[in-house]
Amino acid sequence: MDKKLQAQIVTACQRGDPHAYEQLIRCYQTQVYSLALRMLGNAEDAADVTQETFIRIFRTIDSFRGDASFSTWVYRVTSNLCLDWLRRRKRQVLSSDAPVSWEHETAPREVADNAPNPEDLLAAAELRQEIQSALNELESYHRLALLLRDVQGLSYEEISEILNLPLGTVKSRINRGRKQLKKMLQQKNIL
Amino acid sequence: MWELYRIKNVKIKKGVKSMSCRNFQDKMEDYIKGSFSQHEGLYFDEHLSGCDKCRQRVADLRATLSLLQDMAVREVPPGLEGRIVKAVEPVVHRQRNQSFRIRKLTAIMASAVALTLVVLAAVNYPWGAQPGPSTTVFHKQPASVGRLHPDYLSTSNRFEVDFYRTERVNGLRLLRLNIME
Structure with a gap:
């Protein structure tokens, strides 16, 4: 989002403008949910x-x-809440065999001519499920750094600011996360 | 023996292992994402041409990153936005009320200060004072002055003092001078 517009929306929220709150939710809900x-x-x-x-x-x-940028701040709040959430259910280990309340799949409602067929969609969803179960097995700090970099596409500097960690630590966590994930994916015959 | 090759104005020493596996791994992400200079690219290619392990590492990382890119969520589930809006409403309402209360309180305090100033000015204003032979003037008494000193009044304002007494007005020690013209 344009930084100027972002600043305007944030200022409007700070003034208590009710429409600005809804606009802010619309802007950031996907990044937070993802x-x-x-x-x-x-x-x-x-x-x-x-x-x-x-x-x-x-x-x-x-x-x-x-x-910092507002987006960085939003990511920081999300990261902290996710880690808190995981800490709370620390003992509740996710099993790849456990029934999964799977993500909302965004299949097109009106199927276009070139749309993937249902088998392809199912295969893609299954693959994502397998990757997610591999991600779930990573250490939470490694997973967080890896997701910010490789799924959310943030720079190392931004991640360092979000996690309040030195750049070297961020790089090391991402590398370790990638190595662990590669092993998991190889075990599942995905790689 | 070193051979020099010129490729698009870039020189590279052929036959020299210029990049270790460790160095290559540090830069592997840049290599995959294509964010490297032409000069670096030649060194990467040279290293990869002679290192099977790093070639495999590149293939693995490329595949992993490609899989992860597909894990990004493009849309939130239907109904989530409405749920969030509903959940934050009380917070937003409270925030708005709080900021309104702060603004209101600030306005009240500013009005109170202004009113106090007006009242003080009105109290100290010499209502009904008539110009005459005898004028009352106020001077702040210096701490060191025990008794009335001629220099106490400015030269342009020399008067013969008939009598004086001290008063305390709004925390200030004042001398009330009754001056004869």
Whole structure:
């Protein structure tokens, strides 16, 4: 999003403009939900964390001074809430065999001529499910850094700012996460 | 023996193992994403041409990254936006009320200060004072002055003092001078 527009929306929210809040939710809900879903591996938990993230953002929006970009701040809140959530269900180990409340699949409602057939969609969903179960087995800090880099597409510097960690630590976590994930995917015969 | 090859104005030493596997792995992501200079690219190619392990590493990382890219969510589930809006409503309402209360409180305090100033000015204003032979003037008394000193009044304002007394007005020690013209 354009930084100027982003700043305008945030300022409007700080003034208490009700329309600005809805606009802000529309702008950031996908990025928040995407990270939460891949971190938690569960659609219901991801929706809960997304909701909680926005509640926390709006509760503390007055404290946002614009030192970092708003997007970075949103990612920071989301990351912290995801880690808190995982800590709370620490003992509840996700099993790849457990019934999965799978993500909302966005299949087109009106099937176009060149749309993938249902078998392809099913195969793609199954593959994503396998990858998600491999991600779930990673250590949460490695998973978080990996997702921010390779799924959300953030730079190392942005991730360092979000996680409040030195650049070297961020790189090391991402590399370790990738190596672990590669092993998992090889075990599942995906790679 | 070194051979020099010129490829698009870039020189590279052929036959020299210029990049270790460790160095290559540090730069492997840049190589896959194509974010490297022409000069670096030649060194990468040279290293890969002689290193099966790194070629395999590149293939694995490329496949992993490609799989991960497909894991990004493009849309939120239907109904989630409405649920979030509903959930944040009380927070937004409270925030709005709070900021309204702060603004209201600030306005009340500003009005109170302004009113106090007006009242103080009104109290100290010499209502009904008539110009005459005897004028009352106020001067702040210096701490060191125990008794009335001629220099106490400015030269342009020398008067013969009939009598004086000290008063305390709004925390200030004042001398009330009754001056004869």
